[in-house]
Amino acid sequence: MYPDNRYDMHLTKEEEQIYEGEEGWTKKKAMEILVAIGDINHASKLIQIKTAHVSGVSYKTIGEAFEFINSLEGRVEVKSTLNPIGMDIEKWDEMGISKEFANKQTEVLAAYKKLGISADCTCIPYLIGNAPGKGEHLAWAESSAVLYANSVLGARTNMEGAPSALAAALIGKTPFYGLHQAENRKPEIKVCVNCDLADADYSALGFMIGDLVGDKIPMIEIPSLPSKDELKHLSAAIGATGSVGMYHIRGITPESEAEGMESELSEEKIEIEKNDLEEFYALSRTREPDVIAIGCPHCSSRELKRIYELLKTGGEGRKVGKDFFIFTARAITQNNQTQRIIEKIENYGVKVICDTCFVVSPAFENYDCVLTNSGKMQRYVPLLCRGAKAMLCKTEECVRGAF
Amino acid sequence: MKIKGRSISKGVAPGKALISKQKISFLGAVDPTTGIIVDKSMAIYGKEINNRILIFPGGKGSTVGSYVIYQLKKHGKSPCAMINRRADTIVAVGAIIAEIPVVDSLEIDPIEDELIWDGEEVYVNGTEGYIELR
Numbered sequence: 001m002y003p004d005n006r007y008d009m010h011l012t013k014e015e016e017q018i019y020e021g022e023e024g025w026t027k028k029k030a031m032e033i034l035v036a037i038g039d040i041n042h043a044s045k046l047i048q049i050k051t052a053h054v055s056g057v058s059y060k061t062i063g064e065a066f067e068f069i070n071s072l073e074g075r076v077e078v079k080s081t082l083n084p085i086g087m088d089i090e091k092w093d094e095m096g097i098s099k100e101f102a103n104k105q106t107e108v109l110a111a112y113k114k115l116g117i118s119a120d121c122t123c124i125p126y127l128i129g130n131a132p133g134k135g136e137h138l139a140w141a142e143s144s145a146v147l148y149a150n151s152v153l154g155a156r157t158n159m160e161g162a163p164s165a166l167a168a169a170l171i172g173k174t175p176f177y178g179l180h181q182a183e184n185r186k187p188e189i190k191v192c193v194n195c196d197l198a199d200a201d202y203s204a205l206g207f208m209i210g211d212l213v214g215d216k217i218p219m220i221e222i223p224s225l226p227s228k229d230e231l232k233h234l235s236a237a238i239g240a241t242g243s244v245g246m247y248h249i250r251g252i253t254p255e256s257e258a259e260g261m262e263s264e265l266s267e268e269k270i271e272i273e274k275n276d277l278e279e280f281y282a283l284s285r286t287r288e289p290d291v292i293a294i295g296c297p298h299c300s301s302r303e304l305k306r307i308y309e310l311l312k313t314g315g316e317g318r319k320v321g322k323d324f325f326i327f328t329a330r331a332i333t334q335n336n337q338t339q340r341i342i343e344k345i346e347n348y349g350v351k352v353i354c355d356t357c358f359v360v361s362p363a364f365e366n367y368d369c370v371l372t373n374s375g376k377m378q379r380y381v382p383l384l385c386r387g388a389k390a391m392l393c394k395t396e397e398c399v400r401g402a403f
Numbered sequence: 404m405k406i407k408g409r410s411i412s413k414g415v416a417p418g419k420a421l422i423s424k425q426k427i428s429f430l431g432a433v434d435p436t437t438g439i440i441v442d443k444s445m446a447i448y449g450k451e452i453n454n455r456i457l458i459f460p461g462g463k464g465s466t467v468g469s470y471v472i473y474q475l476k477k478h479g480k481s482p483c484a485m486i487n488r489r490a491d492t493i494v495a496v497g498a499i500i501a502e503i504p505v506v507d508s509l510e511i512d513p514i515e516d517e518l519i520w521d522g523e524e525v526y527v528n529g530t531e532g533y534i535e536l537r
Contacts, residue, residue, distance in 0.1 A: 006410050006532070029500060036411055036495040056470060063435070064477050065470030068500050141466070161466025163496045 009038045009175070010045050018171070026072045026170060033167035038175030047137055047176045050155075051079045052169035053125050054117060055141035056162025058086035058360035059105040061384075066108045069166070075116040077172025081125040082117055083142050084298070085109060086361045088353045089121075089330070095353065095363040117169065121355040122329035123297045124232065126153065129331070134254050137180055139168030143239025144232070144297050144376060150246035152231050154254030156180045159245040179245050185255065186264040187219035187248045195274035196223055199394040202230040203375030204280045205272065206237025207392075210244070212270055219248045219256070219265060226252070229303055236297050237375025284378060284392045289371035292320075292402050293358040294395065295327030296374040301338045303395075304328065304352075308341050310399040311348045319349035320402040325364070330354040350402070359384050371401050406509050406518075408486075410532035411495050414504035416484040417526045420519045421455035423447045428464030429471040429497065438480030456525045457482035458513050462494035472497025484527035486513055486534060504529025 011019060019035060021028040034046060056062050062069075086105050087097045097105075113119050120128055123142050126149060132138055134154035140146050141160040149155040158178040160168065168174040178184055191209055209218055226234060231252065238247060248256040255261065294307065307326060326345065333342060333354060342352045358364045358372075359380045369389040370381055381390035393401070425445055427433070432442035438453035453475070462468055472494070475481035481503055487494060490507040498505040504527050511518050519525060519536065526535040 006530075008409075032413070032499045033496050036490075036499060037492050039409070040411075040490055040492060040495060056467065061467055062470050063474060065473045067477060068470070068473050161469060161492060161496065163469050163500060164466075164492060167496075 007035050007039055009035055009043055011035070015046060024073065026074050030167035030170040033164060034171060034173065034175055037164055038177065041175060041177040043175035043177035045176050046173040047180065049078055049139050049168055049172060049174050050132060050136040051081070051130055051138050052076065052165050053081050053083070053130065053138070053140040053142055053145055054112070054162065054165045054169060055083040056166070057083050057108060057112065057121060058356070059101060059108050060086045060360055060362050062108070062162070066104070066111065069108065070111040072111070072115060072170070074170065076169040078169060079130065080117040080169040081130045082112055082119060082121045083123055084356045084360050085121045087356050087363065089355050091353065095361070097361070097363055101362060115170070120329060120331050122331070123357070124300070124329060127300055127332065128329050137174065139165050139174040141165040143245070144236035146245050147235035147239050147247065148232060150179055150185070151235065151248065151253050157245070159243070185246060186217065186261055188216040188264050189213055189218050189266055189268055189270065191218045191220045191270045191272065193220065193222045193272045195277070197226070199230070199396070200233070200373040200392055201277055202226055202234040203237045203373060203378070203392060204277050206234040207241050207375040207378060208272065208276065208280060209247070210238040210240060210242025213242055213244055215243045217244055217246050217248065222249065225249070229300055232297055232300070233373070233375065240376040240379035281392060284390070286389055286391065287369045289369045289391055289401060290322065291364070291367045292322055292324040292371045292398050293327070293364070293377065294373055294398055295325070296357050296359065296372065296377045298357070299326060299328040299332070301332055304332070304338060304341050304345065306395065307399065308345050310396055311345060311350065314399050314403055315348050318403060322402050324350040324402045325358065326350060326352045327357045328352065328354060371398050373398055404536045405533055406511055406536070407533045408506040408509040410529055411487070411490045411507050412498035412503060412505035413530045414484070414502055415526070415528045415530060416456070416504050417524065418454060418456040418483040420521060420523045420525050421447065421450060421452060421457050422514065422519065422521055423457070423459040424514055426460050426463040429462060429468030429493065430465040433471060433475065435471050435474035436478050436480065438475055438478070452482045453480040455482050456484050456486065456527060458486045458519060460488040460514060461491045463491070464493070466493055468493040469497035469500065472503070473501045476501035476503065484529065486527060488512060488514055506532055506534055509534065
């Protein structure tokens with residue numbers, strides 16, 4: 001009935017009907033997006049997904065493109081979560097956000113909510129009730145979460161873009177290619193780390209790895225196993241500088257011990273020594289920081305507690321002498337213990353902000369140099385915050401630098 | 404002369420060709436409100452892409468580029484159609500949501516083989532996946 005060259009993928013009868021518009025414009029557009037992505041990547045079919053995580057939510061980054069989201073109708077087919085927006089939903093006024101921006105941002109959020117997407121705006125969906133299981137297929141945007149889901153949790157997702165994750169959420173399916181297929185998840189290049197690492201060392205390591213491996217999946221050999229928070233920072237930094245959606249660490253990555261896993265590993269090997277890390281830190285030390293920011297990706301409750309302890313030790317009752325912001329997910333703050341910790345942190349003059357972050361909010365554009373423990377911020381602050389610099393150091397030094 | 408390719412984004416449009424031999428990063432290289440190429444490293448720097456048939460190898464850079472293509476359309480500054488050597492997901496998705504016709508994988512490489520000259524009249528049929536030179 002239709003010419004052969006319209007699409008190459010195999011669609012079921014039902015999928016074809018959606019493609020032809022029988023279930024309305026929204027689903028037709030979503031299906032067209034999935035089919036185009038599938039064809040470009042030589043996918044044979046669509047597969048069911050368990051959850052979706054959608055980026056492109058801050059009004060600062062999407063601007064008038066929100067009209068597209070606003071024009072969509074219906075509901076998402078699977079549990080779907082959102083990335084950070086441009087402001088704290090409750091404290092935007094206090095942050096210095098303009099009324100105009102706040103109104104636009106509220107409209108964007110309402111457009112997503114109308115589609116049935118959960119309004120918990122965070123880059124760590126896996127810590128607030130959207131934790132996928134091993135082998136589950138997902139369509140996630142937000143590179144740090146994609147790397148964490150594939151490499152630490154053993155779920156399967158490609159690095160989706162903002163509209164493709166949204167399209168997958170609306171259909172409940174994604175094209176079957178790339179990291180959804182076991183044969184594409186094998187490590188291709190070995191990275192040997194020849195020193196002990198802690199805290200922001202994982203941000204520095206990830207930054208270097210992403211730069212060096214590009215789109216090749218690394219097998220990272222480290223003397224000791226990183227904590228969950230360290231894995232989060234490693235994932236974020238690799239995602240910021242590389243274009244690969246997965247890494248392997250034996251003892252962490254569920255499938256790294258599987259038979260035949262090393263069949264694609266090349267002879268090539270990258271060695272990282274202690275002085276490489278030291279040089280990396282030294283290079284980022286360019287000027288005096290005028291602000292401290294922690295929480296890219298959003299802080300876990302463990303990290304909040306640790307920051308409080310560091311403030312207690314370093315501050316000895318004094319308030320911080322520089323602007324100091326901590327970013328986290330609202331859902332993380334909603335228990336009694338964490339709320340009390342946040343209160344104590346704020347007593348030091350530090351601001352704890354939810355739903356947003358330093359990079360995607362317009363509130364932090366007037367700083368010159370930010371001290372952070374995040375490799376992802378080191379990459380994106382210069383690009384998205386009017387050319388400000390980011391200086392990487394360990395969490396402890398970030399806190400010390402505030403007094 | 405009709406040249407077959409692959410349908411990436413539906414719709415049909417005639418227009419004058421604008422050719423870039425370099426890939427385009429829509430986020431950063433194109434001003435979404437004026438349609439002017441603002442990336443100085445590009446050979447087509449300073450050119451306006453609105454109402455042209457934009458011919459280039461493919462997209463690159465941030466996936467937010469898809470929303471830049473949508474913004475160009477909203478401002479009336481988008482190309483009337485695009486032809487890629489190999490479309491990538493950023494351009495494909497942007498074109499689909501903005502409803503701009505796109506064809507790729509032509510039988511003759513439109514860039515390498517210098518098939519089309521700058522300003523030549525081209526007809527793009529994104530629905531059926533071919534272009535026509537008249």
